[in-house]
Amino acid sequence: MHNKIQNSSILITGGAGFIGSYVVEELLKSQPARIMILDNLIRGSYDNMQSFIDNPVVEFVQGDIRDTALLEKCVAGADYVFHMAALRINACAANPRGGFDVMLKSTFDLAELCVKHKVKKVIYSSSASVYGLAQHFPTPETDNPYDNQTFYGGAKIWGEQLFRSFKFMYGLDYVALRYFNVYGARMDTDGKYTEVMIRWLDCIRDGKAPLIYGDGSTTMDFVYVRDVAKANVAALLSEVTDQSFNVGNCEETSLKQLLEAILKVNDSALEPEYREENTVNPVSRRLADNSKAKNLLGFEPTVSLEEGLQELSQWYFEKKKATELSI
Ligand SMILES: NC(=O)c1ccc[n+]([C@@H]2O[C@H](COP(=O)([O-])OP(=O)(O)OC[C@H]3O[C@@H](n4cnc5c(N)ncnc54)[C@H](O)[C@@H]3O)[C@@H](O)[C@H]2O)c1
Structure with missing residues (x-):
């Protein structure tokens, strides 16, 4: 397979966070030219970045995705973007307006900038929260999201739909990953x-x-963080676009x-x-059906x-x- 990562420039919003830091480590195995991390460290940390912060390929920008001018500087020149910066479900419930600014407005700004700067593909961190209590167990991606009751789940559904519409209107390629319990x-x-x-x-x-x-x-459905990072890289490497995938352990x-x-x-x-x-x-229940990710991305938890x-x-x-x- 053509290695899209080698010599490419990649932006990771939220790359100092829990999952993002593993995505950086996974990407570094394939010799990218540059990995830029944009994170305000509201939850991320230097500890998480310990293994790569001194790597000359990695550029850490401590800043906020709500700062649109800064966001544009980071998006400009990126071939690929992993959008992982978000507030947690409880933080959204405690402060929905803050959730709106980070999860909705800034995700919109990011999508617009990705079109403007001709980003080749976005990998969007969605969530199993989009299902609320799912209709089927194991849950396939075709289950509907109408049972979701949380602002966070609503924001993730909207994010997926935002990228779908930008694919339809502007041809922006993307894949959304619905992580289960990481x-x-x-x-x-x-x-x-x-x-x-x-x-x-x-x-x-x-x-x-x-x-x-x-x-x-x-x-x-508890899925280990290194497997989630592998799913992110598989989503970037595959030719698949305009699709959402479950990422669970299927247990x-x-x-x-x-x-x-x-x-x-x-x-x-x-x-x-x-x-x-x-x-x-x-x-009360979560159980992923990963067969779509296995068939189209070649992803399986290990x-x-x-x-x-x-x-x-x-x-x-x-x-x-x-x-x-x-x-
Ligand atoms: N952990 C899970 O179980 C889980 C499940 C489903 C989906 N997700 C999604 O995966 C992604 C990564 O989650 P995580 O578990 O690594 O969480 P995390 O909180 O560790 O990572 C998110 C990162 O985003 C940063 N961030 C938050 N707001 C920001 C802002 N305004 N500007 C810049 N940076 C900002 C935080 O500092 C943090 O480093 C998120 O989008 C999350 O919603 C996580």
Whole structure:
């Protein structure tokens, strides 16, 4: 296959973030001429970029995608764009107007600039949130998005539709990737909405009973972050355009099963404690059907939940130890 990455110039918005930093590492394997990262570090960090920040191919611009003049400077000269900068689902719910500015207006500005500067292809980070509670399990891309109730999911649906219309009107090539529940080393560990996996790892470390809110039957499809980065690169390399793809691990795991798996990889015999559910989660099931990505992009996940949890646990405990030593 013709290597589109070699000698090309690539912009990654949100490239200092969790998934974006792995996409940079994956791209660097194919010798691009330049990778420009535009990130305001609201959630991204220098720690995430440690493996490549000193690479002369990588140019980090600390700035905001809402700064249209800066965004234009970054888009100009890019052959390809990965659009990953976004607010998280809870941040959108807490501040929908902020969500509008980042997820809708700036995505529109970006699409317009990509047309103006003749970007050859955009890879857009969408989400399984577009489905709300899906109609089918496993969920194919043809399930409709009308059950989504979140601003974040709505913004991602709109983003996909924005790029579809720009393909139709201006010929801008794009692929949208609907990630399921992405996890792995470098995931958020300190934020207000820290993922349940990290809270449980803290319990294991401190020998405290891990808490499950509700009955633990809610299911998710946990896909390892390195696999998600591979899906991004596959979407760029393929000739496919104007399509959305699920990116999951195609395994349905309940919170109860997830806890059992985390306890197992850490040789822990802790017993969970159940608490009344304190948030309303309208999505009780997630399970991806990846067959479209397998057939058209040649993408298949490679990291099992056990392997991924092992890697995550090791990274997290080492990080904690390093922080303690530095205090
Ligand atoms: N993590 C998941 O489970 C998941 C699932 C579905 C979709 N996604 C999508 O994947 C993409 C990457 O997510 P992630 O998990 O790496 O999240 P992340 O928060 O780690 O990465 C997003 C990055 O965007 C940056 N950013 C946010 N607002 C910005 C702005 N206004 N200007 C410049 N930079 C800004 C943040 O600093 C961060 O580094 C996002 O679009 C997200 O919606 C993630």
